[in-house]
Amino acid sequence: MMKDLLAVIMLLGIYSLLSSSFFVVMDAVDVAFTEAAVGAGISTLLMLVAISMTGRSEHPVRHKPLLALAVVFVTGSLLIYGTLDMPYFGSAHAPIHQQVAPRYINDSMQEIGVPNIVTSVLASYRAYDTFGEVVVIFTAGIGVLSLLSWVRRSGYTKDDDSYNQSMHEQHLILRIVTKMMIPFILLFALYVQFHGDFGPGGGFQAGVIFASAIFLYTMLFGMSTARRVISQPFIQILAATGVLLYGSVGVASLLNGKNFFDYSALSSDPVAGQHLGILLIEMGVGLTVTSIMIIIFFNFVSRRNNLPRKENQDI
Amino acid sequence: MMDTFLNVSSGLFLLIGIFLCLTGGLGILRFPDFYTRLHAVGVTETLATAMILFGLILHNPDFFIDIKLLIILLMTLFISPTASHALANAAFHNELSKQKDAKSNSEITSSKS
Numbered sequence: 001m002m003k004d005l006l007a008v009i010m011l012l013g014i015y016s017l018l019s020s021s022f023f024v025v026m027d028a029v030d031v032a033f034t035e036a037a038v039g040a041g042i043s044t045l046l047m048l049v050a051i052s053m054t055g056r057s058e059h060p061v062r063h064k065p066l067l068a069l070a071v072v073f074v075t076g077s078l079l080i081y082g083t084l085d086m087p088y089f090g091s092a093h094a095p096i097h098q099q100v101a102p103r104y105i106n107d108s109m110q111e112i113g114v115p116n117i118v119t120s121v122l123a124s125y126r127a128y129d130t131f132g133e134v135v136v137i138f139t140a141g142i143g144v145l146s147l148l149s150w151v152r153r154s155g156y157t158k159d160d161d162s163y164n165q166s167m168h169e170q171h172l173i174l175r176i177v178t179k180m181m182i183p184f185i186l187l188f189a190l191y192v193q194f195h196g197d198f199g200p201g202g203g204f205q206a207g208v209i210f211a212s213a214i215f216l217y218t219m220l221f222g223m224s225t226a227r228r229v230i231s232q233p234f235i236q237i238l239a240a241t242g243v244l245l246y247g248s249v250g251v252a253s254l255l256n257g258k259n260f261f262d263y264s265a266l267s268s269d270p271v272a273g274q275h276l277g278i279l280l281i282e283m284g285v286g287l288t289v290t291s292i293m294i295i296i297f298f299n300f301v302s303r304r305n306n307l308p309r310k311e312n313q314d315i
Numbered sequence: 316m317m318d319t320f321l322n323v324s325s326g327l328f329l330l331i332g333i334f335l336c337l338t339g340g341l342g343i344l345r346f347p348d349f350y351t352r353l354h355a356v357g358v359t360e361t362l363a364t365a366m367i368l369f370g371l372i373l374h375n376p377d378f379f380i381d382i383k384l385l386i387i388l389l390m391t392l393f394i395s396p397t398a399s400h401a402l403a404n405a406a407f408h409n410e411l412s413k414q415k416d417a418k419s420n421s422e423i424t425s426s427k428s
Contacts, residue, residue: 170408173397174404177394180395181393
């Protein structure tokens with residue numbers, strides 16, 4: 001039994017990283033990239049911040065874990081039994097290869113004109129689903145905001161200054177290397193954002209990478225410094241703007257007489273319209289993901305900073 | 316001629332990298348306390364990654380992929396020593412002493428056996 005939550009989180013992160021490498025082996029580079037960025041990167045980090053507030057070890061269990069183990073075991077074996085009926089992995093007769101996949105593979109170059117089929121499926125054919133995902137992330141952000149409101153301490157106190165000085169001595173090397181790295185991380189995020197049409201990448205990964213650069217800055221230079229760069233109302237407006245941008249692209253195509261999220265209505269040339277639509281909605285996704293991640297992280301850290309100072313020396 | 320030379324040298328670099336990775340892993344398993352383990356991994360890992368990436372650069376004829384690998388190599392050279400430093404620094408500031416860790420470690424091993 002694992003009682004140390006830090007070890008549990010680390011194992012989860014390692015599992016995510018390994019599963020992203022088997023996605024690479026199966027040639028699903030987009031999924032692998034998302035798994036590495038979201039699963040191994042940001043969610044590990046957010047869980048670490050969460051246990052830094054709640055404490056590192058699990059409470060002793062009062063109920064018997066045997067029943068839970070039995071339920072998990074039975075459910076697991078039923079699921080494995082269910083997969084016996086499914087077609088073999090990579091089988092050409094699987095329903096997925098008979099229905100929509102041939103159309104995506106054969107026609108997406110004429111219809112969408114984007115070399116990366118994953119992006120054209122995600123952002124154009126399946127734009128509804130992606131819109132749903134963005135709304136889910138937005139809802140998560142709203143949930144965190146309403147549960148843990150961002151508590152403001154008044155200004156920049158002297159206590160902060162002395163704390164900052166001791167941080168500076170302790171983390172000098174980290175601070176210098178971080179300052180060198182942050183521009184490259186931000187640049188890489190922008191590359192992932194705008195190169196998503198041609199290679200693996202897109203709004204989700206780019207947003208997470210962009211947010212992680214800001215997390216790094218916040219962890220090393222403190223909340224009060226980071227808050228001078230990013231203010232709460234600004235980031236909230238940004239989060240809502242992303243969803244609004246995504247939705248209004250759909251409404252714009254509706255007003256032009258095509259279906260919701262049929263971007264070929266956006267321009268006189270259908271393929272150019274698709275390009276414009278994908279660019280805009282990826283922007284929306286990137287904006288929302290970045291700002292929601294920053295909102296969640298800042299709320300966690302602010303709440304933690306309001307705990308007695310003795311406990312928060314290592315962030 | 317050129318091809319064989321490139322292949323052999325890239326294989327050589329990859330082998331050195333693999334050997335260094337193995338020694339680092341062995342160090343984590345065999346060394347007694349936190350600092351020596353970190354030393355084993357932190358020192359070998361940087362060079363091992365560099366060697367493996369260098370072997371891959373020699374192996375790959377595509378110029379743009381070479382540039383990308385080179386950038387990854389540069390980033391690793393910055394990040395890996397910094398990460399080791401951060402770990403050691405955190406352990407030092409939280410007063411993880413050598414004896415304490417070695418003692419708890421031996422307790423764990425003795426309770427296992």
